[in-house]
Each structure stands twice: as structure tokens, then as C-alpha cells.
Amino acid sequence: MKLMLSCKQASQIISQSLDNPLSWSDRMKLKFHLLMCDACTNFNRQLRLIKSSIRRMRHETENDTSVQLTVDAKARINQAINSNHL
Amino acid sequence: MSENLMNKNVNDWLNDHGDYLYRFALARLRDPHQAEDAVQETLLAAIKSNSFEGDSSARTWLTGILKHKIIDLQRKQIREQPLSDLIDLDASDTSMDDFFDKSGHWLDKPQTLDMPENALEQKQFLSILSGCIDKLPAKLAAIFMMRDVHEVENENICKELDITATNAWVMLYRARMGLRKCLEINWITS
Secondary structure, three states: OOOOOOHHHHHHHHHHHOOOOOOHHHHHHHHHHHHHOHHHHHHHHHHHHHHHHHHHHHHHHHHOOOOOOOHHHHHHHHHHHHHHHO | OOHHHHHHHHHHHHHHHHHHHHHHHHHHHOOHHHHHHHHHHHHHHHHHHOOOOOOOOHHHHHHHHHHHHHHHHHHHHHHHOOOHHHHHHHHOOOOHHHOEOOOOOEOOOOOOOOOOOOHHHHHHHHHHHHHHHHHOOHHHHHHHHHHHHOOOOHHHHHHHHOOOHHHHHHHHHHHHHHHHHHHHHHHHOO
16 A cells, blocks of 8 residues: 555545545545645645535525516516416 | 416415525526526426425425426536547646646645635635636536535436446546636636
């Protein structure tokens, strides 16, 4: 087992860590790499910042009550529903 | 349920929950036309299924249907792109090889990137991020939205898109690499 990750490998493991829990060995290797590598530490923080920002953007749109279906859009949907009934 | 009662329900649904469903869809699809389509499809499916019991709230029930409609639209978006896109990506600026040298070192080291503290700057930051998502190849943007915005589990993404786990993570990795680079260029230098 290779203990030292390259930055390329570390970046791939960091991305995977956003989706699935890492294996014990990947976690250890990554921890070790991040201790020594500012660039990958920054990369790790960047991905997490993107993830939390995306979540925030989603909440803002969901809660922005000024975002509404236009009158035209409602009319279109109504029409689709009615024609579907015929 | 009689036809009249059904029609009345659907109109109520559109009036009472239409805007809510639209915001929910827009937050995940980011495209007003697609979001409108998703709401329409949801109401049509609701009429057809006729399974609303009234013991859960109509909004919860409709949102459940909408979630599936959103995934359908995202899947379509991804499928409509030619498969060769994945291969073409190697030549585009989101290729992994553009980020590292042969021994796997960063060509451009990632820099510190923090959420600004003041509200106005936060707004700018989010709008730059939004612009960066728009610049991703459509297929990558769609799978990224599915995973990081709609928060569909990877396993389900693979099932929905009929791709391997490796394919899914490569696409997500490329999307994230492209996004962070775009953010660095447009935010840190702004």
C-alpha cells in the first residue's frame, strides 16, 4: 500500500468524500497528505464552501416569495390541465 | 372522485401550492421554463394518480411527485447530450490533466477562498458561483445539480442515469474541479 498520495489522488479522494464515507485507509492517507499540503487543504475547503453555498442558494430561492409563477405561466398550466381532461 | 371535484382540487392546488412548487423546482433546475414544466407535469400526474388521501398535506404529496419530475427532467437533460460528450471533455478545459503535472502536482495551487462576511459581497460571491455553474458543460452541470443541489444519493444517480459509479464520480469530480477553478478566477481576482 502506497502511503503517500499525490495531489491529484488527494483531490479525487476529497471529491469522493463529499458523496460517500471514505475507507479507513483513504481517510488516513488523506489526513496525512493534508497535514503537509496547503494547496490540497485549500482545495478541500473550496469544495466544502461550494457545497454549502449551493445549499444556501437553494434555500434562498425556495424561500424567496417574490419568485412566483407568472400569470401567463398559470394560464398555460391551467390550459394543459383542462385539455388533458377532455 | 367526480370530475368536478377533481377539477376544483387541481385549481386549488395550482393556486395554493403552484408558487411554492415553482420555487422548489427553480431552486433545483435553475431554468424558469423547466421549472414551469415540472410544476405542470406534477399537477397532471397528480390528477392521473388520483391517490391523494387527504391524510398528508396536499403540499407534501405534490412535492413528493415534483421531486421525481425534477429528476426526470435532469435525466433527460443528461441523456439528450451525446455520450461522446464525456470523451470530448478530455479536450476541454475541465479535463483533469489541465490541473496537474505528470507527477500529480497542482499546476496552479488552489488558493484560500472564504465566504465573505458582508452581505453584499456574499451576494456577489453567490452570483459568481451561479455564473460558473452556467459555464459548465450541460451534462456536468446537470449531474452536479442532481447531486449537490437536489441531493440525490450517488447510488440513485447511477440508477437513474444508468451509469457506473466510476462514471458518476468522474463527472462530479470534473464538475467540481471546473467550478472551483472558475470561482478562483472570477472571485479572487475581482
